[in-house]
Amino acid sequence: MKNDSPLNKYLGQIDLDEVMYHVDTLITSARELKPLVGKVKPLFNHFIEKK
Structure with a gap:
């Protein structure tokens, strides 16, 4: 399996700490x-109920 797929490149740019901060918020x-x-x-x- 290639590690240089577009999805892996995109996921590598995500800051998981920031994502978790926003999920917590x-x-x-x-x-x-x-x-x-x-x-x-x-x-x-x-x-x-009126409708």
Whole structure:
């Protein structure tokens, strides 16, 4: 198997530490937004049921 394939070249340019930092930020944001979604969900359900 060749290690110089275009995919391997592309993957070699990715900074995994930066990717993991952004994934952590995304997960943290989702956790912080979860209570808000719980409060807004009944409102959305009310409008969906009207249709």
